[in-house]
Amino acid sequence: xxxxxxxKPKVNLVTLGCSKNLVDSExxxxxxxxxxxxxxxxxxGNENNIVIIxxxxxxxxxxxxxxxxxxxxxxxxxxxxxxxxxxxxxxxQRYRDDLEDEIPNVDAWFGTMELPMLLKKFKADxxxxxxxxxxxxxxxxxxxxxxxxxxDRPCSFCAIPIMRGKHVSKPIEQIIxxxxxxxxxxxxxxxxxxxxxxxxxxxxxxxxxxxxxxDQLSDVEGIEWIRLxxxxxxGFPEDILEVMARKPKICNYLDxxxxxxxxxxxxxxxxxxxxxxxxKLLANIRAKVPGIAIRTTMLxxxxxxxxxxxxxxxxxxxxxxxxxxxxxxxxxxxxTHAGQMKDDVPQKVKDTRANELMELQEQISLELNDAKxxxxxxxxxxxxxxxxxxxxxxxxxxxxxxxxxxxxxxxYLKIGDFADIEIIEAREFDLIGVPAKQN
Ligand code: SF4
Numbered sequence: 001x002x003x004x005x006x007x008k009p010k011v012n013l014v015t016l017g018c019s020k021n022l023v024d025s026e027x028x029x030x031x032x033x034x035x036x037x038x039x040x041x042x043x044x045g046n047e048n049n050i051v052i053i054x055x056x057x058x059x060x061x062x063x064x065x066x067x068x069x070x071x072x073x074x075x076x077x078x079x080x081x082x083x084x085x086x087x088x089x090x091x092x093q094r095y096r097d098d099l100e101d102e103i104p105n106v107d108a109w110f111g112t113m114e115l116p117m118l119l120k121k122f123k124a125d126x127x128x129x130x131x132x133x134x135x136x137x138x139x140x141x142x143x144x145x146x147x148x149x150x151x152d153r154p155c156s157f158c159a160i161p162i163m164r165g166k167h168v169s170k171p172i173e174q175i176i177x178x179x180x181x182x183x184x185x186x187x188x189x190x191x192x193x194x195x196x197x198x199x200x201x202x203x204x205x206x207x208x209x210x211x212x213x214x215d216q217l218s219d220v221e222g223i224e225w226i227r228l229x230x231x232x233x234x235g236f237p238e239d240i241l242e243v244m245a246r247k248p249k250i251c252n253y254l255d256x257x258x259x260x261x262x263x264x265x266x267x268x269x270x271x272x273x274x275x276x277x278x279x280k281l282l283a284n285i286r287a288k289v290p291g292i293a294i295r296t297t298m299l300x301x302x303x304x305x306x307x308x309x310x311x312x313x314x315x316x317x318x319x320x321x322x323x324x325x326x327x328x329x330x331x332x333x334x335x336t337h338a339g340q341m342k343d344d345v346p347q348k349v350k351d352t353r354a355n356e357l358m359e360l361q362e363q364i365s366l367e368l369n370d371a372k373x374x375x376x377x378x379x380x381x382x383x384x385x386x387x388x389x390x391x392x393x394x395x396x397x398x399x400x401x402x403x404x405x406x407x408x409x410x411x412y413l414k415i416g417d418f419a420d421i422e423i424i425e426a427r428e429f430d431l432i433g434v435p436a437k438q439n
Pocket of ligand 1: 151152153154155158159160161195196232
């Protein structure tokens with residue numbers, strides 16, 4: 001459909017990257033809607049005449065995906081299908097100067113903290129009264145809740161501090177208000193996210209205040225599950241474990257990216273911890289929150305990683321049997337500390353190590369899932385797909401963890417509701433279940 005001359009802005013917002021970027025997109029949508037501007041999230045077709053692309057600039061693949069998306073929409077503009085293309089987010093924050101020259105057909109570029117300037121393009125103002133309100137793009141029953149922005153950590157491989165700046169915690173009152181508004185809109189599960197959630201409060205309260213935040217969030221009516229993401233191993237505030245054990249709304253789940261295990265690599269990666277301290281922390285977490293599911297992320301192929309280091313990592317993963325584990329192959333990022341080192345692990349070796357670690361995890365995950373057969377779990381039903389109702393237990397975060405599949409031909413379940421599901425079969429990364437018999 002040729003749209004030349006169409007003037008009333010109808011925005012299509014496209015989000016790339018992580019859940020933190022998704023929350024930023026939701027805030028942009030809330031502000032546009034608050035100014036009476038029509039906006040859709042990742043709409044198909046070209047009904048919209050203005051496209052905003054919220055980009056990711058984390059590692060090579062993500063950067064390439066962002067650039068491909070920008071080129072797709074600048075081409076649509078050249079073909080007269082849309083009128084304007086605006087780019088924001090991490091890639092724009094990090095490479096704006098170069099990109100302005102390389103892709104001149106973009107109407108304007110914005111950094112990660114420049115929402116008011118983006119709104120100006122629509123003759124719209126930043127509405128402070130909307131802070132704490134948020135249009136969400138996830139299923140109605142769960143939402144991400146960003147508790148801080150930026151990061152003060154020096155991890156060698158990471159470009160996030162370059163794009164997101166220093167750590168800034170949101171005041172507790174603001175987070176509680178946001179949680180209450182989300183609950184009013186039907187949200188039952190809050191996924192707490194940050195670059196480093198365990199750093200919460202050190203800047204504005206001069207102490208680690210995550211435990212206090214969790215305590216107050218647990219009292220928000222309507223919220224049934226609170227899930228912790230992006231904890232950091234060194235300086236881990238163990239007082240949160242007491243709150244997790246005491247407050248049933250806080251899922252027995254902890255996402256704590258460790259990135260590596262060999263003390264040599266933890267030093268090179270500037271992670272501020274050792275293998276021994278990490279194992280001690282994991283033992284404390286499991287002792288203080290029995291039955292907890294621990295999710296972690298490992299990075300293989302970092303400059304300096306030897307075959308011995310990798311073997312230590314494999315043994316560590318075998319020993320600690322994480323319920324959930326993701327693996328990344330190192331990406332050489334200019335501007336990072338490691339970016340000045342020699343990228344001395346060949347790509348083939350990086351990929352081989354990543355595959356080997358995932359194969360080990362597949363086996364561990366199957367064994368852990370096998371142990372769930374015959375047991376019943378409170379399950380949040382997310383969607384219906386390919387003849388199944390698909391849900392998650394408290395041990396599973398959306399999009400990254402295991403799912404529970406229930407045959408939709410045999411059973412009916414309500415999306416957005418909790419159901420007690422008895423597990424009848426286990427797979428590497430999924431479970432098959434049936435509604436538990438009501439006594
Ligand atoms: S904690 Fe480390 S890896 Fe995570 S965002 Fe901060 S610098 Fe990056």
